[in-house]
Amino acid sequence: MNIAVIGCTHAGTAAITNIANTYPDATINVYEKNDNVSFLSCGIALYVGGVVPDPKGLFYASPAQFQKLGVNMRMQHEVLDVDVNAHSLRAKNLVNGKVIHDHFDKLIIATGSWPIVPTLPGSELHNIQLCKNFQQANDIIAKGEKAEHVTVIGAGYIGVELAEAFAQNGKRVTLMDSEPRILSKYLDQEFTQPVEDTLKAEGVELALGQMVTAFEGDSGSVQRVVTTKGTYEADMVISCIGFRPNTELFKGQLDMQANGALIVDEYMQTSAKDVFAAGDCCVLRFNPTGQQSYIPLATNAVRTGTLVAMNLVSPTVPHPGTQGTSGLKLFQHHLASTGMTETQADRADWAVETVAIQDAYRPEFMPTAEEVLFKIVYDQHTRRVLGAQILSDVDLTQAVNTLSVCIQNNMTVDQLAFQDFFFQPHFNKPWHFINRAGMKAMEKQGNEQKEKRIS
Structure with a gap:
């Protein structure tokens, strides 16, 4: 063969x-x-930021x-x-x-x-970089050492991670996107707002809700990025608007x-x-x-x-489908999402309900008990779980992997209420926040039915 x-x-x-x-x-x-195989492009920002000092890793x-x-x-x-x-x-x-x-x-x-590369005036200028393969990663690092003001176009995972890396390297950073929020493909507004606040606090300039229309520069190198809302200085531009x-x-x-x-x-x-x-x-x-x-x-x-x-030889194992599960650590924030967001559901005219839990993730008598924000999106009619998101300053992202399994197995939000999750004060409360989200959904339905009977 x-x-x-x-x-x-x-x-x-x-x-x-x-x-x-x-x-x-x-x-x-x-x-x-290329002259290499198996390059983990998701680690480019870690390489740029010095978290991964040896690119062989x-x-x-x-x-x-x-x-x-x-x-x-x-x-x-x-x-x-x-x-x-x-x-x-x-x-x-x-x-x-x-x-x-x-x-x-x-x-x-x-x-x-x-990478999607829009054809714009000035695109031929030097120091406008793509971010995908190993050679591009090396170029970004080499040119980034000399750059003073880095503009990142695209506020998805790669874009926000690069913005973080360059901010931590002491560079002036502008993060642009045509959407009004960062990470809008993966998270709803209540999850992206705290991250935007942190980016601003770390000195990152956010230029959101605007389209890049041109690049300008002298002596063959980029110096300015022109958008539908203004002009921004930049001596290095990284384009990562999608693939x-x-x-x-x-x-x-x-x-x-x-x-x-x-x-x-x-x-x-x-x-x-x-x-x-x-x-x-x-x-x-x-x-x-x-x-x-x-x-x-x-x-x-x-x-x-x-x-x-x-x-390869005969159909044997089918693909089970995907939830598009993903996660991110940005500064102190740990985020993850799976399935459909409420924003995506609204755009698709999909009738959904949501429940959210915002509370300390473990008992308050512990030395620390950081807050977790956890949200489930579910079908309004079947109550099937469609998506979940999490945000915390402690790593609780594995909960989203649990919800990914729930989505793949067509579980309802009500079934989450009494699922068997362990309790240990180091890790959680007697009622895990996933259980509590399920209970909240049941209570919400009960209240809605009560209101219908009264009316």
């Missing part, structure tokens, strides 16, 4: 490792444009390791074109320019995503969504026989809605890459 794999970050690494172990007699040819596999497994690692090779019907591809060696042809029995597309699937090779050959994300079935097979996709280049079922959605996360990538290996 001749297997071709395009891309070797998270999805590709997981697929290759499992295929090599499961099918030791297979010929595996891997095509990777951001890699968990190497070409040499795969070669020991018998894998043909064609590093620094760019795939020029693929014919999925003919089961063939052409790739160019970026070092010597040689073009090679390959025929495959199975193709695994793990091409990932690439799009890297699937240009397959347009007109494979079914995909409007944004280019490849459509796969539950066994990770594309619309073409013997062609599979995993990671940031494809869609997954979003369990709260049941709809195919584009959710680029490293966790989804490693799982889907592993599933491709399991389903």
Whole structure:
């Protein structure tokens, strides 16, 4: 069996490792444009901030390791074109320019995503950086040492983490986003407001609710960022406004969504026989809605890459869907979310109810008893749990993993009230805040029914 794999970050690494172990007699040819594999881009801000002093820690596999497994690692090779019907591809060696042809029995597309780069006046100026791969991370660090005022465009996870890192490095920082709030894709307003307050207190200038329209500069380097609301100084700009699937090779050959994300079935097979996709280049079922959605996360990538290996010869293990569960530590704040936020539900006209708990997470007689803010979003009619969010200055984020399991298993908010959670004063109260959220939802329903009877 001749297997071709395009891309070797998270999805590709997981697929290759499992295929090599499961099918030791297979010929595996891997095509990777970079000179490295398995780079943890989610650690770029930690690298920039000096939390991770050795960048080697951001890699968990190497070409040499795969070669020991018998894998043909064609590093620094760019795939020029693929014919999925003919089961063939052409790739160019970026070092010597040689073009090679390959025929495959199975193709695994793990091409990932690439930053969205809007075409704006002044985009060609120096010191406007992207934030995705290892080389870009090194460029950001090298140029950031000389920069005095760093502007980060995009207030998602990567953007806010970079803003934190540069603020802690003593730089002037401006954080921009077209949305009126930071992290609006992941959290509701009551969770993002405390974080915005902390960013401001740490000296980060927030320029929210405005679009970048141009970059200006002299002597070929950026000096100003122009938006719909004003002009901001900057001698270094980092653009991280989002990602799009890297699937240009397959347009007109494979079914995909409007944004280019490849459509796969539950066994990770594309619309073409013997062609599979995993990671940031494809869609997954979003369990709260049941709809195919584009959710680029490293966790989804490693799982889907592993599933491709399991389903390569025959459909064996289906993907269970995803809740898009994610977490973040920013300054003293620990945040996490899973599933649908109330904001997302409102935008989708999805009828939801919410309950929130704000209280000390453990008994007040303990030396410290930090406050936790915990919120559950659930369907108004079925009472099925659709999402959850948490914020605390102590790490309680694992509670959101618990709610992720609840969503995946279609639990109702009422079932949470009496779930078996341990009590120990070091960790929680006799009624865990998850239990209390379930109880609150039951009480809320009871009061609503009472009001209906009275009316």
